[in-house]
Amino acid sequence: MAYANYTRATAVVVVEELTASSLLGKHGVLLAEVLGRISTLTRDEAFALSVALQPQSREVYSNAWKKWLTKVDGNSVYLGASQEDTLQIRVGHEVSPVGYALSLVSSMILNRGQVVNGPAAITVDEEGEIELQSPWSGAATALMHATMAYGAPDLLTLEDAVVLKFPWDTVMKEPTGS
Structure with a gap:
């Protein structure tokens, strides 16, 4: 239907395999x-990722967003605000320094939390918004930070990259890129 903002699919045909890049x-x-x-x-x-978050990691993540915004839209109304929980800001055809990867992390961790912990993984606030509960909320933050650090290293100093990668590298492993 023309007014629907979704398409219902019952099957897909793989036309082409695309690279991760x-x-x-x-x-x-x-x-x-x-x-x-x-x-x-x-x-x-998830708990270990949450515990390993560094105190300054939210600020570092927000600053990476601000550097990206400055590059793609130096007049953005979002430059003056904290971006510590941001997944997307549409600027032309771009939505983030790492494309849709941050939204994908958010969606995947929400699903994983519910698979592992069932309804206890989330709460629904008075406005109907779904909120992840501990430890999944902290794990989501750690995974978003790792995604930013590995996906947009040009926006970070070496020290800031270490801060954002720390939970992932400590709990999981450093990606090999192979």
């Missing part, structure tokens, strides 16, 4: 490794 940017192979681990994430790993 074509879907997730020039560092897509690394991001594919991070994304690939979400479907097997355990509650213990």
